[in-house]
Amino acid sequence: MTNKVVVRKMTDEDLEDVLEIEHASFATPWSRDSFNHELHDNPYAAYYVIVLDDQIVGYCGLWVIIDEAHITNxxxxxxxxxxxxxxxxxxxxxxxxxxxxxxxLSLEVRVSNVTAQKMYRQFGLVPGGIRKNYYTDNQEDALVMWVKL
Structure with missing residues (x-):
């Protein structure tokens, strides 16, 4: 099975697909307005999509402020x-x-999301602290992870 995988910058045309991914993935999904703000009004934000055989199957948000990067989602x-x-x-x-x-680079991940934590560790990210009651849907704590680049 050979599939064509491309990662590229997110565009306005990708928004419907990204919203579908967002709603399928998170208990408290971001709104269209939130993504529009990130794409057009936040000078620190860059968003990327991963495309598999012409279908957007994922996305990632990145903020870069001076020399510090943060994964938003x-x-x-x-x-x-x-x-x-x-x-x-x-x-x-x-x-x-x-x-x-x-x-x-830093990010927050649910303390229960061991699968994601394992992946982040493969890239050298290490735990840096806990944000208590970070997630509004169930007050779950977030594990802050970071790595020097």
């Missing part, structure tokens, strides 16, 4: 999880953060 459609697409997307965004001069 990353998601893969549930039916495409387990095929290393998240790893491919994350690796691409990590390289973009380095390319534009970031010296460290």
């Amino acid at each position: 990353i998601a893969i459609l549930p039916e495409f999880r387990g095929y290393r697409l998240g790893k491919t997307l994350f690796q691409y965004v990590l390289q973009e953060a380095k390319r534009i001069g970031s010296v460290q």
Whole structure:
């Protein structure tokens, strides 16, 4: 099975697909307005999509402020999880953060999301602390992870 996988910058035309991924992935999904703000009004934001055979199957948001990068969100459609697409997307965004001069990268992940934590550790991210009651849907804590680039 050969599939064409491309990671590229998100455009306005990608928004419907990204919203579908967002709603399928998160209990409290971001709104269309939130993504529009990120794409057009936030000078620190860059968003990327991963495309498999012409279908957008995931996305990732990155903020870069001076020399610090932060992953805002990353998601893969549930039916495409387990095929290393998240790893491919994350690796691409990590390289973009380095390319534009970031010296460290951080993110928050649910303490229960061991699968994501395992993937982030493969890229050298380590726990840096806990944000208590971070997630509004169930008050779950977030594990803050970071890495020097």
